[in-house]
Amino acid sequence: MRIPCPICGDRDRREFYYVGDAQIINRPSPEASEDIWNDYLHNRDNPAGVTKDLWYHENGCNSWLVVTRSTTTHEVQHAELVTKLKGDGS
Amino acid sequence: MRFSGLKILKEGLTGNKGWTNHWREPEPKQEYDILIIGGGGHGLSTAYYLAKNHGLKNIAVLEKGYLGGGNVGRNTTIVRANYFLPGNSEFYSHSLKLWEGLEHDLNYNVMHSQRGLINLFHSDGQRDAFARRGNAMINQGDDAILLDTEGVRDLLPYLDFEQVRFPIYGGLYHPRGGSARHDAVAWGYARGADTRGVDLIQNCEVTGIDISQGRVTGVQTNRGQISAKKVGIVVAGRSGQVAAMAGMRLPIESHVLQAFVTEGLKPCIDHVVSFGMGHFYISQSDKGGLVFGGDLDFYASYAQRGNLPMKEHVMEAGMTLMPMIGKARVLRSWGGIMDMTPDGSPIIDKTDIEGLYIDCGWCYGGFKAVPASGFCFAHLIATEKHHEFASGFRLDRFKTGYGLIDEEGTGSQHNLH
Numbered sequence: 329m330r331i332p333c334p335i336c337g338d339r340d341r342r343e344f345y346y347v348g349d350a351q352i353i354n355r356p357s358p359e360a361s362e363d364i365w366n367d368y369l370h371n372r373d374n375p376a377g378v379t380k381d382l383w384y385h386e387n388g389c390n391s392w393l394v395v396t397r398s399t400t401t402h403e404v405q406h407a408e409l410v411t412k413l414k415g416d417g418s
Numbered sequence: 419m420r421f422s423g424l425k426i427l428k429e430g431l432t433g434n435k436g437w438t439n440h441w442r443e444p445e446p447k448q449e450y451d452i453l454i455i456g457g458g459g460h461g462l463s464t465a466y467y468l469a470k471n472h473g474l475k476n477i478a479v480l481e482k483g484y485l486g487g488g489n490v491g492r493n494t495t496i497v498r499a500n501y502f503l504p505g506n507s508e509f510y511s512h513s514l515k516l517w518e519g520l521e522h523d524l525n526y527n528v529m530h531s532q533r534g535l536i537n538l539f540h541s542d543g544q545r546d547a548f549a550r551r552g553n554a555m556i557n558q559g560d561d562a563i564l565l566d567t568e569g570v571r572d573l574l575p576y577l578d579f580e581q582v583r584f585p586i587y588g589g590l591y592h593p594r595g596g597s598a599r600h601d602a603v604a605w606g607y608a609r610g611a612d613t614r615g616v617d618l619i620q621n622c623e624v625t626g627i628d629i630s631q632g633r634v635t636g637v638q639t640n641r642g643q644i645s646a647k648k649v650g651i652v653v654a655g656r657s658g659q660v661a662a663m664a665g666m667r668l669p670i671e672s673h674v675l676q677a678f679v680t681e682g683l684k685p686c687i688d689h690v691v692s693f694g695m696g697h698f699y700i701s702q703s704d705k706g707g708l709v710f711g712g713d714l715d716f717y718a719s720y721a722q723r724g725n726l727p728m729k730e731h732v733m734e735a736g737m738t739l740m741p742m743i744g745k746a747r748v749l750r751s752w753g754g755i756m757d758m759t760p761d762g763s764p765i766i767d768k769t770d771i772e773g774l775y776i777d778c779g780w781c782y783g784g785f786k787a788v789p790a791s792g793f794c795f796a797h798l799i800a801t802e803k804h805h806e807f808a809s810g811f812r813l814d815r816f817k818t819g820y821g822l823i824d825e826e827g828t829g830s831q832h833n834l835h
């Protein structure tokens with residue numbers, strides 16, 4: 329499995345650390361309800377098919393990436409920098 | 419049909435013509451009292467104990483493929499009761515006791531082999547941790563013996579004891595640990611359930627869950643609608659998808675775990691050996707194949723097959739620990755879909771929907787749990803009360819933060835178990 333880092337190009341999966349569903353980049357406000365926090369921290373759509381998840385290029389450029397990928401075929405379709413998705417400083 | 423020595427003798431003398439199917443192939447009825455979704459180890463044992471312990475009759479198990487085609491037939495069969503935390507300890511202790519009586523109970527040879535499990539340690543700190551775990555196991559009424567290097571050498575002379583990276587300081591020996599024949603466990607429970615009147619319906623995929631006014635009323639399947647008063651979801655790696663049919667999101671992420679088997683060899687590994695530092699464990703099957711595995715591939719997956727980096731990692735760890743296996747040829751590798759929870763412990767609970775129950779989150783350790791999980795889940799479905807040995811496996815522990823069972827002590831967060 330190779331991940332197309334927008335900065336480094338196609339790299340072996342071993343260079344990356346997997347975090348989980350990309351929903352983790354959308355942190356609720358501290359005042360949000362218990363249910364919203366529980367959903368954010370624990371509950372997952374866990375799709376069989378295309379998913380977006382968060383990876384860290386720890387043995388490369390140290391970028392955080394949102395990777396579009398299939399959980400049934402392991403095909404990696406796309407990787408986007410989190411800073412590009414969210415803007416710097418978020 | 420029951421097995422006995424006499425029956426085997428008779429069949430042997432009469433051309434083995436008298437063996438019959440182990441279970442019926444019934445058509446689904448219009449309505450059942452209880453439906454169990456999923457014909458893996460846990461679903462089948464749940465149905466068995468509903469019938470046996472609670473005298474319930476009108477039950478069906480719906481399996482989308484064939485019985486035992488999921489993880490129950492894909493795992494590496496370690497059976498043990500060496501858990502540490504309250505919540506887990508009493509549950510796995512109970513499960514091991516059920517294992518010890520299982521063959522008589524089911525009249526089925528599940529090849530349960532208590533050949534002993536050794537968990538190796540490689541530092542003073544790890545020795546302390548294992549001593550503490552061993553004491554917890556003894557307090558629970560199970561068995562544990564702390565071995566030093568020489569003690570391990572007596573049992574496992576073939577290990578590389580002087581390796582620089584992870585020198586072997588000793589091991590925690592659990593004599594009652596061991597393995598079993600995975601398919602036979604599924605078949606034995608299936609036959610036991612069928613004999614007690616449970617309809618086992620294969621090639622029957624649940625595609626929807628019918629809910630009316632907050633109460634479950636039945637399920638949709640590829641073989642039509644089936645009504646039921648109660649429904650239990652027991653689908654391991656597919657838990658998220660089936661729960662979604664009832665509008666639920668679960669604290670579960672499905673991951674792939676791989677396993678490997680070599681060509682058949684003469685007996686050489688007599689125990690189950692676990693090398694936690696290297697993420698490697700091994701045992702030898704009765705056919706002679708070395709059965710071994712390691713950690714998750716560590717990305718969400720439903721593929722039932724893994725990638726090469728984890729294969730390499732597992733083989734490297736194996737070679738570090740026991741260089742003697744280097745010439746064995748690997749015959750096959752495969753993967754299973756693991757229902758991973760944030761704290762690494764399972765869920766046996768009611769849901770917010772009346773009559774809908776769920777048993778899931780077994781991560782990579784649910785084979786040993788097959789007897790007790792079915793036992794306790796059947797108790798919950800039949801009596802509406804949590805069984806005392808499974809009362810900690812609550813769904814809401816993640817939300818409240820109260821009662822988390824983080825056996826590894828790494829934190830209650832996806833991707834840490």
Ligand SMILES: Cc1cc2nc3c(=O)[nH]c(=O)nc-3n(C[C@H](O)[C@H](O)[C@H](O)COP(=O)(O)OP(=O)(O)OC[C@H]3O[C@@H](n4cnc5c(N)ncnc54)[C@H](O)[C@@H]3O)c2cc1C
Pocket residue numbers: 455456457458459460461480481482483484485486487488489490491492493494495496497622623624625652653654655656660675676677711752753754755756780781782783784785786787
């Ligand atoms: C490689 C590997 C090694 C392992 N090693 C060990 C070990 O050494 N010791 C240990 O204790 N555990 C081990 N495990 C874990 C253990 O196998 C699982 O935790 C356990 O088998 C899961 O429960 P089950 O048997 O009910 O699952 P499964 O056998 O997967 O049963 C679930 C069933 O649900 C069915 N299903 C899914 N969706 C639907 C639907 N919509 N409708 C109808 N049916 C459906 C599936 O087809 C499947 O048959 C291992 C797992 C793997 C993959």
Ligand SMILES: [Zn+2]
Pocket residue numbers: 333334335336337385388389390391
């Ligand atoms: Zn990069």
